[in-house]
Amino acid sequence: MRPRRIVTPEKAKAGDVVEIRAAILHPMVTGHGSGGPNSVPRDIVHTLIVTYDGAEIFRAEMFPGIAANPQLTFTTVATKTGDVVFRWVEDSGAFTTETRRLTVEG
Amino acid sequence: MTDGIDRRTVIAGLGAAVVALPRGAKAEGPSDLFRAAERELAKGRTIRDGRVVLDIPRLAENGNSVAVAVSVDSPMTAADHVRTIHLLSERNPIAVIGRFHLGPRAGRAEVKTYVRLATTQNVHAIAEMSDGSLWRAQGESVVLLAACLDGG
Amino acid sequence: MTPTRRSRWWMGPLAAAGLSVFAAVGPSASEPTPLVSATRFLSDDLRAEQQDETRNRGMLWVDQGADLWRREPAPSQPSCAACHGDAKASMAGVAARYPAVDGTTGRLQNVEGRINACRERDQKLAPLAYDSDELLALTAFLAMQSRGRPVSVATESPAAAAAVETGRRFWSERQGQLNLACTHCHDDNVGRRLRGDTLSSGLPTGYPAYRLEWQGLGSLYRRLRACQIGVRAEPFQAGSDIHIALELFLAARALGAPVEAPAIRR
Secondary structure: OOOEEEEOOOEEEOOOEEEEEEEEOOOOEOOEEOOEEOOOOOEOEEEEEEEEOOEEEEEEEEOOOEOOOOEEEEEEEOOOOEEEEEEEEEOOOOEEEEEEEEEEEO | OOOOOOHHHHHHHHHHHOOOOOOOOOOOOOOHHHHHHHHHHHOOOOEEEOOEEEEOOOEEOOOOOEEEEEEEOOOOOOOOOEEEEEEEEOOOOOOEEEEEEOOHHHOOEEEEEEEOOOOOEEEEEEEEEOOOOEEEEEEEEEEOOOOOOOOO | OOOEEOOOOOHHHHHHOOOOEEEEEOOOOOOOEEEEOHHHHOOHHHHHHHHOOOOOOOHHHHHHHHHHHHOOOOOOOOOHHHHHOOHHHHOOOOHHHOOEEOOOOOOEEOHHHHHHHHHHHHOOOOOOOOOOHHHHHHHHHHHHOOOOOEOOOOOOOHHHHHHHHHHHHHHHOOEOOOOEOHHHHHOOOOOOEEOOEEOOOOOOOOOOEEEOOOOEEEOHHHHHHHHHHHOOOOOOOOOOHHHHHHHHHHHHHOOOOEOOOOEEEO
């Protein structure tokens, strides 16, 4: 599992739109080495899936044009108390997961 | 402190050692790769200008990392929302930079990230709506090289 | 002779405004010579990222460092925390005093050297390589415990004073195919543009830094090495006497300036 960093509020009121920032430490090797295309194999994090209380709320498909150590900022509506689960998937098949509990009042 | 060398001599010396003009200061037009990616995305639909705001710096500090923010004017209800925000590059070796899938649970149609730009170019943010319509904003970013060709 | 550094009353508000300028008084100058951090020359967005811990990409390494601090590196070997406790308390302001002379060995060490000395002596582990993710994580974590605090290296001891002088000579001597000394850019041409960059005073306070050119966090050594390659000189080895002496000179020159690590740099 790679180092990752999530910034999200711990509490929100029902109906609030909360901002979430998710970053993962990964070089995002493009595959465009000095020897030409594919001289170095591509090795990137290609997907981030985020679920909230079991339902998908955000999915990013990433390509080599995303900068190293990809950081994504997006929003979601606070509905009810539940786990926000982040799953990054790499070209190798390796994945990294992280969970944050969002407590929703009202 | 110094040995008396004057500033003009130093700067001239540096200028001789490195290329005088910044490379890539003027944007070239969209590549065939971009046109193909745009066609594949559109699937025959018209991409209209509007509803999308793309924030990208006019001058990129370094092409390795350019901050991009996209927001789309949409109520984000079940009946009317942004399904996907596509980021396309006119001059990168791969035209599609990313696709961000949202939906009514997003609350707002917004995404921010950092992208790589191979050279000065236009970047396109294309929003695909729940009704199938496509909307676009584009912005140019000028990519300069860093000063010390250090490679280290 | 080390120049006298004095903190001016107006530096606090300026630093707070993110301008990162402070004044130093040289031995022969009657007017203060401003030393300018590269933070001053960042775009608004990059400066905002540097100052916002929720955005700063260097924090990925700081977090990793916090984990490593608490983790036992090998079964039956103590974690850093086992001896040093909560770093927020025990390491507060420590990185701002480095490079420092080790009380036991009498050797001048930077933070990386001190971490590795602990590893070898107390954890019976091999030293970590410069710019390995692990060493970067620990140095970033320790730097974080000094963030905002003024650089406060000690330079009076014979070992430290000698190192400052060695570092100062290096700073002033021409090197490389471009035949330039550090002082030519970082004293004489501060604020001038060099292609896409603006020359700063070459303060060490931002390091380890997230550098866009590196697409990741890197050490002060890596940046010094890059400068040497930039003037086509043979770079010194990591951990060598001249390397550590230069780090101490840079810190002494920056006395009073706030630690900014992990900074964002181009």
